[in-house]
Amino acid sequence: MADLSMFANPAEQHAYPSGHVFFSLGDPGDVMYVVLSGEVDIFIRDKIVETVRSGGIFGEMAVIDDRERSAAARARAHAAHLLRRGHERDGQSLAPPERSAALGVAGIVRLP
Numbered sequence: 001m002a003d004l005s006m007f008a009n010p011a012e013q014h015a016y017p018s019g020h021v022f023f024s025l026g027d028p029g030d031v032m033y034v035v036l037s038g039e040v041d042i043f044i045r046d047k048i049v050e051t052v053r054s055g056g057i058f059g060e061m062a063v064i065d066d067r068e069r070s071a072a073a074r075a076r077a078h079a080a081h082l083l084r085r086g087h088e089r090d091g092q093s094l095a096p097p098e099r100s101a102a103l104g105v106a107g108i109v110r111l112p
């Protein structure tokens with residue numbers, strides 16, 4: 001199982017109000033999020049394709065590859081409390097183990 005300790009830093013935890021837009025379709029992908037509480041809607045062209053709840057992740061492909069966002073994300077009616085994790089930490093790029101952890105998290109969360 002992937003080591004998820006890279007998400008433990010409280011300095012990377014943020015609260016967002018309802019309606020906050022995390023990113024839009026086509027934006028650069030440089031951050032992934034872990035939902036600690038609340039809900040986040042993922043949508044494409046104004047159609048909700050997924051609602052991410054506590055314990056879920058979104059934007060993870062941004063840590064795995066450097067593609068543009070393929071969807072948009074917005075905080076739902078309940079304010080969202082999230083861990084935010086970008087490509088860089090303390091001025092250094094993510095190391096391969098952290099990329100592996102991102103892949104592991106994506107696999108764990110996406111299992112049916």
